Amino acid sequence: MDFAKRILEIQRIINNHNYRYYVLNNPIITDNQYDKLLRELEALEAKHPEMVTPDSPTQRVGAAPLTEFGAIQHAIPMQSLSNAMNDKELIAFDTHVKKLLNTDSEINYVAEPKLDGLGVELVYQDGIFQHGSTRGDGVTGEDITQNLKTIKAIPLKLRYGNNFIPSILEIRGEVFITKDGFNELNSIREASRENLFANPRNAAAGSLRQLDSNITAERPLSIFCYQPGTIEGVEFATHMEFLEALKKWGIPVNPYIRNIFGADEILKYHHDMESKRNDLPYEIDGTVYKVNSFSLQETLGIRSRSPRWAIAGKFKAQQVTTVIKDIDVQVGRTGAITPVARLEPVQVGGVTVTNATLHNQDEIDRKDVRIGDTVLVERAGDVIPKIVKVIIEKRPQNTEKYQIQNTCPICQHPVYRAKDEAVMRCQNLSCPAQIKGRIEHFVSRNAIDIDGFGEKLVEQLVNKNILSSVDKIFTLKYEDLANLERMADRSAKNILSAIENSKNTTFARFVYGLGIRNVGEHITKILDRHFNSDINAFMNSNRDDLDKIFEIGPIVSEGIVQFWEDSDNKNVVLSSINNGVNIAKPDL
Numbered sequence: 122m123d124f125a126k127r128i129l130e131i132q133r134i135i136n137n138h139n140y141r142y143y144v145l146n147n148p149i150i151t152d153n154q155y156d157k158l159l160r161e162l163e164a165l166e167a168k169h170p171e172m173v174t175p176d177s178p179t180q181r182v183g184a185a186p187l188t189e190f191g192a193i194q195h196a197i198p199m200q201s202l203s204n205a206m207n208d209k210e211l212i213a214f215d216t217h218v219k220k221l222l223n224t225d226s227e228i229n230y231v232a233e234p235k236l237d238g239l240g241v242e243l244v245y246q247d248g249i250f251q252h253g254s255t256r257g258d259g260v261t262g263e264d265i266t267q268n269l270k271t272i273k274a275i276p277l278k279l280r281y282g283n284n285f286i287p288s289i290l291e292i293r294g295e296v297f298i299t300k301d302g303f304n305e306l307n308s309i310r311e312a313s314r315e316n317l318f319a320n321p322r323n324a325a326a327g328s329l330r331q332l333d334s335n336i337t338a339e340r341p342l343s344i345f346c347y348q349p350g351t352i353e354g355v356e357f358a359t360h361m362e363f364l365e366a367l368k369k370w371g372i373p374v375n376p377y378i379r380n381i382f383g384a385d386e387i388l389k390y391h392h393d394m395e396s397k398r399n400d401l402p403y404e405i406d407g408t409v410y411k412v413n414s415f416s417l418q419e420t421l422g423i424r425s426r427s428p429r430w431a432i433a434g435k436f437k438a439q440q441v442t443t444v445i446k447d448i449d450v451q452v453g454r455t456g457a458i459t460p461v462a463r464l465e466p467v468q469v470g471g472v473t474v475t476n477a478t479l480h481n482q483d484e485i486d487r488k489d490v491r492i493g494d495t496v497l498v499e500r501a502g503d504v505i506p507k508i509v510k511v512i513i514e515k516r517p518q519n520t521e522k523y524q525i526q527n528t529c530p531i532c533q534h535p536v537y538r539a540k541d542e543a544v545m546r547c548q549n550l551s552c553p554a555q556i557k558g559r560i561e562h563f564v565s566r567n568a569i570d571i572d573g574f575g576e577k578l579v580e581q582l583v584n585k586n587i588l589s590s591v592d593k594i595f596t597l598k599y600e601d602l603a604n605l606e607r608m609a610d611r612s613a614k615n616i617l618s619a620i621e622n623s624k625n626t627t628f629a630r631f632v633y634g635l636g637i638r639n640v641g642e643h644i645t646k647i648l649d650r651h652f653n654s655d656i657n658a659f660m661n662s663n664r665d666d667l668d669k670i671f672e673i674g675p676i677v678s679e680g681i682v683q684f685w686e687d688s689d690n691k692n693v694v695l696s697s698i699n700n701g702v703n704i705a706k707p708d709l
């Protein structure tokens with residue numbers, strides 16, 4: 122057989138297997154056989170690059186990483202659904218629809234499982250996948266075409282199953298990760314000491330937001346589609362007809378979608394799906410009901426943010442009991458100290474839960490959570506599991522009240538808690554847990570403004586231990602930069618010259634860059650005026666001096682005093698000045 126014929130044949134065979142697997146849920150070959158076909162196609166296309174088309178199954182991976190996502194306008198806004206929290210609200214929805222349509226007859230609805238993933242829009246032009254986007258704010262989303270192309274459940278080319286292909290087909294659906302895929306992904310991440318995803322939804326979202334689609338390609342993402350956008354060239358009378366057409370075009374549609382009538386069937390479907398929920402391979406957090414007839418949908422119309430012809434019925438949160446093995450204290454990028462309960466791993470609806478946030482000391486005190494306690498844990502929707510309560514009867518003997526230490530678990534500097542704030546913070550400018558964020562803030566446009574000093578550069582310099590505090594920026598040498606990966610001679614020189622330029626700065630910019638708690642740009646200007654741009658006077662100010670400044674309240678002065686109590690913070694400032702930072706008098 123000639124190569125051109127064979128290439129087209131393998132493309133067709135692979136697309137057919139995708140269809141059998143993702144739409145019909147009835148695969149007939151093994152993963153190995155599938156990979157073998159793909160490799161044969163890759164080899165043939167490598168020899169005949171002129172035969173490669175954008176919709177070839179080989180074109181899902183390999184795109185160059187992006188520097189940022191472009192924006193995509195949705196031709197029709199992507200609305201969200203209003204929620205019914207219980208049976209009563211589901212019945213009220215049906216009653217309202219009947220009233221608006223002025224009818225006593227049972228309404229025909231399409232009942233759908235509500236997938237807990239990420240809403241996306243796919244656009245096909247003459248049957249070829251053109252681009253896809255996130256929901257964003259509903260009007261404008263992010264262009265995640267390259268990432269969506271890696272999802273094998275999304276056909277790059279529609280099947281001619283309906284004997285016609287619309288010129289424009291916009292469809293909405295939910296990208297998700299299966300429970301098994303999520304658990305497996307997290308065990309891999311745990312083994313390589315990476316941060317774990319809190320739930321399958323976050324894992325799907327994190328995977329879709331990768332600028333490098335080769336990373337997305339390694340994540341077990343899938344999709345079910347459930348809603349039309351603009352469609353040109355075909356008309357449908359009902360939502361169900363639209364869904365049937367999607368299947369014939371090769372687009373995955375959830376197999377539990379049903380045609381139902383009236384409130385009784387809404388409740389029955391809702392309860393049936395709730396009892397099936399834990400047996401499904403993916404997460405659902407409720408059910409959705411849509412008036413089937415498109416003309417009735419039009420009559421019902423939309424509210425500002427959601428259609429009147431649809432409702433989402435939410436499931437109750439799932440709860441289980443487990444034991445707190447330990448309590449760890451984490452330091453966020455902004456210095457916030459968060460206690461996290463390490464749990465005896467427990468399955469909640471097929472997802473392994475190992476951690477729960479304890480928020481802060483007040484929360485720990487309120488619930489009197491102790492290491493060794495048996496606790497009731499709840500996973501509600503897409504949030505991180507939370508501890509509902511301690512089962513006091515199961516508390517072992519000799520437990521102690523838990524108290525977060527008053528030093529940072531990472532750098533051992535004292536932590537500070539502002540009056541009226543529940544959160545404790547580490548204000549050490551050089552705390553390793555915060556250093557990347559601190560440097561990024563210090564060099565940012567409204568702070569000392571070093572052009573070209575981006576997130577990637579900070580990441581490299583900190584990881585290589587070249588930068589461990591902000592003052593070290595001013596002692597960077599050409600070799601420190603030029604030896605970094607992907608750093609051209611010219612860029613290294615440009616960055617050094619931007620650093621030189623930044624040394625002539627103002628009090629307000631410099632102090633803003635220090636990131637003192639509650640000291641924003643406005644406050645830095647007030648301090649500038651009060652201390653007459655004298656950074657030494659500011660560093661050595663005490664509570665009384667600060668309290669005298671009109672416009673500065675006790676919470677701000679408390680943060681400042683605590684910041685300067687840490688002599689290492691003063692040393693960073695002095696070292697910056699010794700290394701050439703010159704704070705000019707501003708034009709006030």
Ligand code: 9MJ
Nearest residue numbers: 200233234235236347348409
């Ligand atoms: C989910 N999340 O499964 C819709 N959804 O319809 C289903 N979401 C939806 N439909 C219109 N099944 C807006 C959102």
